[in-house]
Amino acid sequence: MAKNYFVQISTDPEVDPRKCVIGIACAAQAAIDGHTVDIFFASHAVRLLHEEFITSLDQHVSQETGWCKSMMQTLIDQAQGIYCSTGSQEVVGVTPDNAHEVLIAGLDLNWSGPPGVVALSSQADVVLTY
Numbered sequence: 117m118a119k120n121y122f123v124q125i126s127t128d129p130e131v132d133p134r135k136c137v138i139g140i141a142c143a144a145q146a147a148i149d150g151h152t153v154d155i156f157f158a159s160h161a162v163r164l165l166h167e168e169f170i171t172s173l174d175q176h177v178s179q180e181t182g183w184c185k186s187m188m189q190t191l192i193d194q195a196q197g198i199y200c201s202t203g204s205q206e207v208v209g210v211t212p213d214n215a216h217e218v219l220i221a222g223l224d225l226n227w228s229g230p231p232g233v234v235a236l237s238s239q240a241d242v243v244l245t246y
Contacts, residue, residue: 118150118151118152119151119152119241119242120151120152120154120239120240120241120242121143121146121151121152121153121154121240121241121242121243121244122154122155122156122236122237122239122240122242122243122244123139123142123143123146123153123154123155123156123243123244123245123246124155124156124157124158124233124237124243124244124245124246125139125140125155125156125157125158125161125164125245125246126157126158126159126161126245126246127139127159127161127246128159128160128161129160129161129163129164129169129173130160133173133176133177134177135246136161136164136173136246137173137177137179137184137187138246139244139245139246140155140164140184140187140188140191141187142244142246143155143191143195143244144187144188144190144191144194146242147190147191147194147195148190148194151242152196153191153194153195153196154195154196154197154198154199154236154240155191155195155197155198155199156199156200156201156228156232156233156236157198157199157200157201157204158200158201158204158233159201159204160204160207160208161204162200162201162204162205162208162210163208164188165188165198165200165205165219165220165223165225166208166210166218166219166220167218167219167220167221168218170184170185170188170220171184171185185220188220192220192222192223192224197226197236198223198224198225198226199225199226199227199228199232199236200225200226200227200228201228201229202227202228202229203229205227212227
């Protein structure tokens with residue numbers, strides 16, 4: 117029976133990149149397995165949505181070139197929703213106005229904040245945080 121998953125990643129990928137990648141991989145696996153997935157990137161984890169950052173992450177987590185980006189692509193293709201903290205993106209220099217220059221191509225991003233986290237987590241059957 118399919119479940120509704122809410123995955124939140126708020127770990128700074130500069131501090132613990134493996135933890136961030138595990139969160140992305142678990143969310144992608146849930147989507148592949150046919151579950152409904154909403155994923156929220158907060159704090160400095162919003163950088164995982166940046167094309168340049170996600171492309172360079174493989175070397176930091178001992179994965180083959182392109183692996184991290186392919187996991188993100190799975191989420192872009194199969195997740196119900198991909199969300200980010202508007203304030204956290206702003207701290208790293210990204211706004212809805214310049215997002216197309218920085219974020220992963222094809223990303224249909226939902227800009228939100230604490231109200232989105234609360235709403236999504238309250239509707240989920242399963243909540244995972246990384």
